[in-house]
Amino acid sequence: MNIIDARKMNAEEIAALLKKKAFDETELSPGVQAACDQMWGEHLTAAQIVDRIVDYVRRVGDEALLYFTNTIDRAGLTAETLRVTEREFDEARTLVDPKVVDSLTRAIMNVKKFHEEQMPKSWITNRAHGSILGQKITPLDSVGIYVPGGTAAYSSSVIMNAVPAKVAGVPRIVMAAPPGKDGKLNPYVLVTAEKIGITEIYKMGGAQAIAALAFGTATVPKVNKITGPGNIFVTLAKKAVYGHVDIDMLAGPSEILIVADDSANPVYLAADLLSQAEHDPLASAILITDSERIAKAVAAEVEVQLKELPREEIAAASLRTMGKIILANNMETVVAMANLSAPEHLEVMTKAPFQLMPLLHNCGAMFLGTDSPEPLGDYFAGPNHVLPTGGTAKFYSVLNVETFMKKTSIIAYTNKALLEAADDIIAMAEAEGLRAHANAIRKRQER
Ligand SMILES: NC(=O)c1ccc[n+]([C@@H]2O[C@H](COP(=O)([O-])OP(=O)(O)OC[C@H]3O[C@@H](n4cnc5c(N)ncnc54)[C@H](O)[C@@H]3O)[C@@H](O)[C@H]2O)c1
Ligand SMILES: N[C@H](CO)Cc1c[nH]c[nH+]1
Numbered sequence: 001m002n003i004i005d006a007r008k009m010n011a012e013e014i015a016a017l018l019k020k021k022a023f024d025e026t027e028l029s030p031g032v033q034a035a036c037d038q039m040w041g042e043h044l045t046a047a048q049i050v051d052r053i054v055d056y057v058r059r060v061g062d063e064a065l066l067y068f069t070n071t072i073d074r075a076g077l078t079a080e081t082l083r084v085t086e087r088e089f090d091e092a093r094t095l096v097d098p099k100v101v102d103s104l105t106r107a108i109m110n111v112k113k114f115h116e117e118q119m120p121k122s123w124i125t126n127r128a129h130g131s132i133l134g135q136k137i138t139p140l141d142s143v144g145i146y147v148p149g150g151t152a153a154y155s156s157s158v159i160m161n162a163v164p165a166k167v168a169g170v171p172r173i174v175m176a177a178p179p180g181k182d183g184k185l186n187p188y189v190l191v192t193a194e195k196i197g198i199t200e201i202y203k204m205g206g207a208q209a210i211a212a213l214a215f216g217t218a219t220v221p222k223v224n225k226i227t228g229p230g231n232i233f234v235t236l237a238k239k240a241v242y243g244h245v246d247i248d249m250l251a252g253p254s255e256i257l258i259v260a261d262d263s264a265n266p267v268y269l270a271a272d273l274l275s276q277a278e279h280d281p282l283a284s285a286i287l288i289t290d291s292e293r294i295a296k297a298v299a300a301e302v303e304v305q306l307k308e309l310p311r312e313e314i315a316a317a318s319l320r321t322m323g324k325i326i327l328a329n330n331m332e333t334v335v336a337m338a339n340l341s342a343p344e345h346l347e348v349m350t351k352a353p354f355q356l357m358p359l360l361h362n363c364g365a366m367f368l369g370t371d372s373p374e375p376l377g378d379y380f381a382g383p384n385h386v387l388p389t390g391g392t393a394k395f396y397s398v399l400n401v402e403t404f405m406k407k408t409s410i411i412a413y414t415n416k417a418l419l420e421a422a423d424d425i426i427a428m429a430e431a432e433g434l435r436a437h438a439n440a441i442r443k444r445q446e447r
């Protein structure tokens, strides 16, 4: 990783250094772009590819869904084999290591406990003259949860989507995950889903899966909301279908930004940067520090650890295009840069991380101190790992139980209370030129 010396940069140069491309301007990695050029017979951007996929699935339904499932993922599926069967669950149970299932079970418990604590409450309150106001909380009727898995099968993302949806009380939870070339799903993904009580699962991935859930096909039901993380194709598809359905957020290729001072351990910092770089060639790993010694040590250590990774190629591609080690003048500038970048994950690896915590406000999740490495949150601690990326942590929140619920206002006035408010309402309605609104009140005044 190259070290960028930002100590003499002005504010404009720093902003340019940390600027993220909008999702629809994202350039694919050269290998993926070449595959796309071949598939479409012309050069298209990721956004154009997704628009075509979404539009075709919307118009044609199953046939289009199966076309993309069988050309992009080469899964060899039919409308009859798209949904996971009881037999596939049976087979999955025989293929998993019970020790891993025990770990998954403990993670489910931690995630459940954390999300139960988030549960909002319906409430009512008394107002003057016997009136009642309140807020009723209801789970959504149906949600589609997307579990990524093109290059890795994320059983942890089953937990992070499905557990909060269950805690919220959603009656119909439909899951989508991309199939392998054998037309099957990873057994850990299936066993985890079954443990949480998710059994309606469709073997479909990418933009075609999101479109199928958004518009419905003969085989796949239309849902009210789609949640879950994914690569650039999944994320752009969620953006494209928003409005036809709700979505949780834009949870695209993973990001880590570490702020560190001279007290941090370079071996840990390198390991943590690589933990996210290995997700995707478009994943981003950034270190910002005021210590030249740390910057140099991490740059060297990353090269050592990179070579030991089975996913070295993906991590190297990510570091090449999105990786940065930035040297800043002082910790104040480091903090300002972190807020400007608004990363998905922010690690604070400093002597006194809690002193910086109140100053850091733009990130999906914050990891404080040496023993809170990012993968602790990915798998186990309890908070959710579905998080906003691409700078959208400036306005989106982490996935949580309220993602799966909606709020309805309750208004129950008595006649006395209404008469007291009547003149104000009529005055406001008349000022807007809405006589019928005013009349709805007047008729009751005349009673
Ligand atoms: N932000 C978060 O909360 C979060 C959490 C977990 C994972 N992630 C991210 O999820 C992603 C997982 O990516 P993945 O690729 O392994 O799985 P994925 O399920 O997101 O994507 C796989 C699908 O991409 C589609 N696809 C692949 N190449 C294509 C092409 N050339 N043209 C059209 N469609 C194509 C295919 O349909 C395939 O099914 C990573 O980017 C990871 O960083 C993000
Ligand atoms: N780091 C990812 C969120 O960006 C979540 C994940 C799943 N598995 C491993 N990591």
Ligand SMILES: [Zn+2]
Pocket: 254, 275, 276, 279, 375, 378
């Ligand atoms: Zn991760």
